[in-house]
Amino acid sequence: MKYIDEFRDKEMVELLIKKISSITTKDIALMEVCGGHTWAIQKFGIPSLLPKNIRLLSGPGCPVCVTSKKFIDQAVAFSRLKDVIITTYGDLIRVPGSTSSLNIEKSKGGDIRIVYSILDALQIAKENLTKKIIFLGIGFETTAPSSAAGVFNALNENISNFFLFSSHKIMPPAMAALIDEGVTINGYIAPGHVSVITGSHIYDEIPTKYGVGCVISGFEPTDILQSIYMLVKQIHDNNFSVEIQYKRVVKPEGNIKAQEIMKEVFTLRDDWWRGLGILKNSGLAVNEKYSNLDAEKMIPVIVEETKEEKGCICGEILKGLKKPKECKLFGKVCTTSNPVGACMVSHEGACNAYFRFNN
Amino acid sequence: MENNILLGHGSGGKLTHNLIKDIFVKYFDNPILRQQTDSALLNIDSNCIAFTTDSYVIDPIFFPDGNIGKLAVCGTVNDLAVSGATPKYLSVSFIIEEGFCIKDLETIVSSMADEAKKAGVLIVTGDTKVVNKGQCDKLFINTAGIGILDEKLKAISSGDNIKAGDKIIINGTIADHGMAIMAARNFGNFKSDIKSDCACLNHMIKEITDTYSRIKFMRDATRGGIATILCEIAENNKLGIEIDESKIAVNENVRGICELLGFDPFYVANEGKIILIVHQEDADTVIETMRKNKFGKDASIIGEVVDIHHGKAILKTGIGGSRIIDMLAGEQLPRIC
The missing domain is CATH 3.40.50.11740 (HypD, alpha/beta domain 2)
Known part of the structure; x- marks a missing residue:
């Protein structure tokens, strides 16, 4: 299918993986902050292809x-x-x-x-x-x-x-807050659809203030892998900036x-x-x-007192501090058919994607 | 378990499975029901009879290349045929909403008669109820069917003979029916020429079994799509399954709309597709036979049974990665952005 198959080309994927692997063996943590990316990464099995030193974290990108x-x-x-x-x-x-x-x-x-x-x-x-x-x-x-x-x-x-x-x-306040909280993020795979609307300048503070690169990525496997390559290269060159990989859709303005x-x-x-x-x-x-x-x-209504779920670590998962498997509820009390936390609900949620594709 | 029935309890996925296990099997339990096969296999005198039933509720009741009546005949015929039985007789019950157009009813009944004739089954008994307006949505149909089972094909339903090395086959493109229904509902405001794959497959299945190939398992991949079937086979038989995404055909128009709405074709309903598991040495014969039939012309081997990761179905993705195929949790919903 035109505009899809070109971006899912196996040989291109292999080439990109080779290029990513050849840059550095240093441990790198990259965070995607768009639920669409989380979903695509799991759906195409991208973590199973990446070298071990590159870790992908799912951030707070699922609405x-x-x-x-x-x-x-x-x-x-x-x-x-x-x-x-x-x-x-x-x-x-x-x-x-x-x-x-x-x-x-x-x-x-x-x-x-x-x-x-x-x-x-x-x-x-x-x-x-x-x-x-x-x-x-x-x-x-x-x-x-x-x-x-x-x-x-x-x-x-x-x-x-x-x-x-x-x-x-x-999105930008959450991206800054995560770094302020001390979460180790070496680069952001920045959201493609958000950026279509906002342009690329909303992320300018991230590299200048925090020294963390941002690459605005598309949603196909080769888009995501090229973005990972661009981020890994920024880290290796110690030269952080906002780059647009998803150029066919995203304009700087x-x-x-x-x-x-x-x-x-x-x-x-x-x-x-x-x-x-x-x-x-x-x-x-x-x-x-x-x-x-x-x-x-305009519509007055009495709302019950909000109670937070005990034991649910959605918060830490959204911050990329913990993996879904580290939650005591994951896969036992909290499943895709009986979600406890919000991350298990949407197919863009980190726990949901992890449960369906990796459990 | 939830206190109320949710729409997801009818999705064919995990919630449906839990409902069947926790309520129906809990109270109706007996050795025949416990098999959880597409048709119950009954030994009456010296004959083995396959017996099945299914209810049809669909919106809209008319869709491209089919209607609720055609679906009600094909669904039950296929449930018998994939159990290895020759479908013989059907019952049909109608629940009709007050005010329903009689001409539409006649169109539906006439297509049921056509389909039954093509499949070689007789509709021999039935029932009609009319309910107040608003108490059902236009028309609900239940069909039950019986067929005669060949002694040699008895193990097909349970899949007890599946072994590592067996090949997994499908008779064509996936997700056509579900996306035809979506288009007919005018969901997402798109126009398309997608047609439902709704068809009786009993003749094609007979042609396959007549080759004396070692057929280990057959199931029609309806609600919940092929993903649900593959998960069921892996879980129930404690076997590993590996599927090659690149071998699974999806029509371009179906694929396009799935991409647009964020649907995974693996979970979208089919009404004319079966998954077969056959001995590896017989796979080519089966494929060759299927391709001679119009409902199997795009048949292909999509994967195999393996002796690792027992209980799990793994998909080799088109780009060379791998991931688990899981059952659908509730209904499949379009993505937000």
Whole structure:
């Protein structure tokens, strides 16, 4: 298949592995901070091909995994309101809250619908005028612009029963926080889709302030291996910078229009990340100007007290400090069919990918 | 275990397996049911009878190259055929929602009759119930079927004779049915010409068994896709399985949409595909025979049974890496970004 098979070429893969192996035998830890990368790395069996001195860590790049339990608890509370329809990306429905999940609420009769795009949620709003439609906005700079566009569409089409519940986050504060916390990271495989929107400059501080290189990578095996090669070379040459491997899609300036609508609809706030705690100016709240579409402001609801799971080390796994296998719950209490922590839920989550492809 | 039934309990993956084990087998337990084969094998007088049943609920009920009725006949015929039986008789029960269009019902019934005729089975008994509007979604169909089992093919269902070195074969491309349904649901707003692979495979299977090849196991890879079957074989028989990704064919249009939505074709449903495990010396004969039939023209060897990593199915990825194939946990969902 064109545009796919070229990037999965076995000979090219072998060549890249050879080149990576020839640079250094020094121990190197590289972190990917995009769930799409975590998934691709496991799906193609990339760790089984790399030399032993190169270790890949999965960072907080899966939108579902970093979403706070409090957000799930509030979404569950919204779903119990009689006049509410919850619209959400699929994976979120399986994330356990303190005492329930959207999946469980759905089986009890809650009107929870999986959508592929916020536009589907707007359509549901148009077809159900007596109901309030809440779209659960999760994800990073990749999905935030489409949520912002949804807000614009709702306004333009006078859809007054549509509300956005935002848990959107931005990536750079988390990347800096991990290094500040002392996690050993020698290079970042930087997220491809986030960077399509933001451009490459959002990472500029990482090499200058921390001496850690960033390579913005595509999602095919040869993309990922070329990015690893570029990072290993930066480390060997002791010359750290932000480079774009995914040049066929990512431009240094990013998508200006998407950046503008994000800026218009959202405002930065301190936000809670699973495993990392509260990070300053890392979350995207709906701007005051659009508060009549903000579910948090417009739909009052009583939310149960959030309880954290005992024994779950999702936090340390998200920081790359521990591997899924080091968790006592992994594969025993916490499995893909009965996830305890968020990392086991999404196929982009580190525990889920590890469980399915390596267990 | 959850307190309520989730949609994932019907996915054919882990939740379904747990439900069967923890509720159905727990209470219905008997030596025949315990075999957990596609058809129950019953020794009545001197005959061995294969007996199976399946219910069909699908949205939409009409899809490219099929409908719920065709599916209900093919599914049950295939469950009998992969057990090594010659399908003979079917029962059909309809649960119909009040207000359902009679012309649509006639179209569905007529295609069931066509399919039964092609497969050489008779529909000999049935039942009809109509429920209030909203109490079922348009039309649900249950079929049960019986077939006569050849004594020599008795071990196929259990896979007891599978040994390291045996070859694993499939009769063509994967994931067509599941993605045809996705397209028919207008999921993701794409248009496509993907057709369901829904077909009765009993004649092709008969042609294979007539070669007297050493067939160790057969199963139709429906819900849960080929991944689920491969995991089941490895787990149940405590054998290692190795699959070569590059040998598995996926139609270009199916592959494209899977890539776009983030679906793994290994877990997507098929309705006209069987996985066979055969003695390595007989693999070529089986492939040759299958390729002569239109439902097996793309048949290929996709892997083999090995004497390592017992209980696990390992995939050799197209780029030369390796990873585990696991059962689907719940429903397969499109990726977020």
